[in-house]
Amino acid sequence: MADPIAPIAADVRPVAPVAPPSGAPDGVRFVDTLKGLIGEVEQAQKAAEEAARAYATGRSTDVTATMITMERASITLALMLQVRSRLLEAYQEIQRMQV
């Protein structure tokens, strides 16, 4: 399935907090969401590898559960990558604005 997760967090530099113009309450920082997701992805990947191994060695014969576990890992990874890509876009846009 997937390659081991490279330290992606290194690519993401935290955006300096900018005071919300309307004085809205502090929300969740997107980079925290991303870090949480990376943890989820690691967990899901481990579960997928374990499920595949259990099936291959005959410990499990539930092919459906195995496929579900693997698909969950795949979707979690896709979500994390999408969040990361949006975050990068936002960061780059802010960088441009600072010129």
Next chain:
Amino acid sequence: MPHGALSISASALSAQRTRLNVIAENLANANTTRTEAGGPYHRRVVRLESEAPPFASLLPGEPQLRGVRVGAVTAVPETRRQYMPGHPDADPEGYVEMPNVNPVLEMAEMMAATRAYEANVTAIQALKGMAQKALELGR
């Protein structure tokens, strides 16, 4: 890779096929009055019994599911006397010792064994269908 249900169904295919072979042998020898061992052919019957399939994973607390095997193939000692005075194996009174094979009964047995064989094939196909469907997840 051992799959419990698969080996159970496979064991039944094997057992029913043996049963069909024995029935076929009975039918082929329905009129055999002289075997190599001397004397008429004796009808053979198959006795089935449950068996634990090999390599089946036994989860703690889960009862072992059992397949089936041929326990024994025994020859039935009974024969029947038929009045056939011209027969080369007729005794002085004109009776021949014939195998106790009733073709109608054997045919009924053959149909039952065939139906059982096909039912186990259906079970395997159903399992295969479920596995293939599961493999579609994510496509």
Next chain:
Amino acid sequence: MSGLFGGAIEALRQASAFALRRHEILAENVANADTPGFRAHDLSFASELDLARLVQSRPDPVSELDVRIVDAPDGPARPDGNDVDIDRQMVRLTQNAIYHNVVVHLLNARFNALKSAIQGR
């Protein structure tokens, strides 16, 4: 983030696991349809888990289903002690396989919806 997948996917996973377990029991019945003394079994949730209930999105994960293997004769035992009717077993088996495949289809629909939501702009 298990909220991403929700309780419905876990419920559907249980339904598919139930179907696979049930197939094993029914396959054992079919294999032993002519074995003297063999008694037919089934799982205690003999009527299939209500699919409509399962697919409602639920936030809480469903606790593992309590199913047991129970006696399930097809009729009175024959003289050799066997109570399996091979034709009835084949019907149950086929229905069970269809049930499993419907559950997988529902799972896949959910996964595809999630993937679309993730990609969508």
